[in-house]
Amino acid sequence: MMVFDVKRPLIPDIAMAAGVSTATVDRVLNRRPGVRKVTLHRVLEAAVKVGYLGEEEVKVRLGPAFSKVVFLLPQGTNPYLTGLNTYVRALAEQSVEPLKVRSHFIESFNPEALVQALRRYGKTSDVVIFMAIEHPKVRQVIDELVNAGKRVVTIISDLPTSNRHAYIGIDNFAAGRTAAKVMGRFCRAPQGKLALVAASRAYRAHMEREMGFLALIEESFPHLTVIGPHEGHDNRDENYNNTRQLLDQHSDLVGIYNVGGSSDGIGRALRESGRADNICFIGHGLTPDTRKMLIEGNMDMVITQNPTAIYTRAIEVASGEKIDSGAVSMEIYFSENLPIVSP
Incomplete structure (x- = not known):
């Protein structure tokens, strides 16, 4: 043969x-x-x-491919989201055939505004990538987009009860537990109060962080009492005013966990009070303001998710044949391990 x-x-x-x-x-x-x-x-x-x-x-x-991609991000004073949008737009300008990427800001915490944006930009896009709001109307429009052949991806905050194709972001429940573990260890007082500062429960990510934090504090540090959450809507001025009130009302406050953004308002209140050295402050999102607070000692730890990882993973899901959710690594920074800032 x-x-x-x-x-x-x-x-x-x-x-x-x-x-x-x-x-x-x-x-x-x-x-x-x-x-x-x-x-x-x-x-x-x-x-x-x-x-x-x-x-x-x-x-x-x-042939036809998922080539037109749009990012929808909440508008406001949250430096992390503002930075993410700037980053996405910069990369969008560099996108080449067959991929075209755009990004838009929409009104924060407003499900109606999100629904309108999803319908508007979903008509002219193949892929819609957005930070989900927990609301029945948002689930409905996701179903509409999926039935129309669009690819739908949630980032940072998920809506798992919808028909979205994938979620890209950190494990927010684990992030809350991590914050609780570190804060419980840092606060050596025999007893005291921990304040929860939230943006809004419209975002599942914030609810999951709260739940994780509360669960571990109750399990491991029962001598610490959690108060709040106090909603600041990712607004630095609201966070500042809420923190000033907390400091005035609770002389035994030993820790603050901000599950949302705009931590600079909290840091300013701590700095002005002169109590920053005695209160453990943990928040989310490594930005120029949180970096500065870590270095100056007004903040103890930041939990963040790398914008590059979010964008890269989202584009892979948008343009690839295989669709699956992917957890983004949770990064933790103190004053001593901050990454080098690119020039």
């Missing part, structure tokens, strides 16, 4: 024929973003030439 040794073409063969790197070939074959249109066609032509793909397979890869 005769045996024919027929070598099957591989990715390096395509790369050589197209004059590009194997990484570029991999991006084209897996329909990932970041490849220019002329390069895309050159790679696919090379894949046909070496026998890796057939003509019909090339047509599939050049």
Whole structure:
């Protein structure tokens, strides 16, 4: 019996024929973003030439794809979300064929505004990526978008009872428990009060952080009493006023956990009171203001999720064949381990 040794073409063969790197070939074959249109066609032509793909397979890869992506983020004074939107827009300007990325701010904590934005931008987009609000109307519009063939992805705050395709963000329940563990260890007083500062319970992420915090404090540090939550709506002035009242009313306050953003208002109240050294302050979102507070000692710890990780994972879900949720690593920073700021 005769045996024919027929070598099957591989990715390096395509790369050589197209004059590009194997990484570029991999991006084209897996329909990932970041490849220019002329390069895309050159790679696919090379894949046909070496026998890796057939003509019909090339047509599939050049056919309709999830190419128009929109990010919707809450507008307000939350520095982390403002920074994330700026970051997304900067990367959106660099997006190349076949991916087009846009971002828009919408009114914070307003389910009606979110629903209107989802319907408006969902009509002209293939993928909608947004921070979900816990509300029946939001679930309804998600179902509408999914039924219309759109890809729906939640980031930072999830809505798992909807038909969204994926959630990208940290485990918020674990984040709350982590904050409680550190705060309980830091607060060496035999007894005292811990204040919970929330943005709004419209976001499941904030509710999960609260639940995780309360659960672990009750389990491990029963000598500490939790008061609140005091809603500040991610507004630095509201957070400042709420904290001033807390400091005036509770001389035995030993800790503050801000589950939302705009921690600078809390830090300012602590600094003015002269009690920052005696109160453990933990919050979310590494931003220029929280970095400054960590360095100056007005804040003890920040829990954050890297914007690059969120954007990259969201784009992978938006443009990839495979759709699945992905937890983003929870990053924890103190004054001593802050990352280097890029120039």
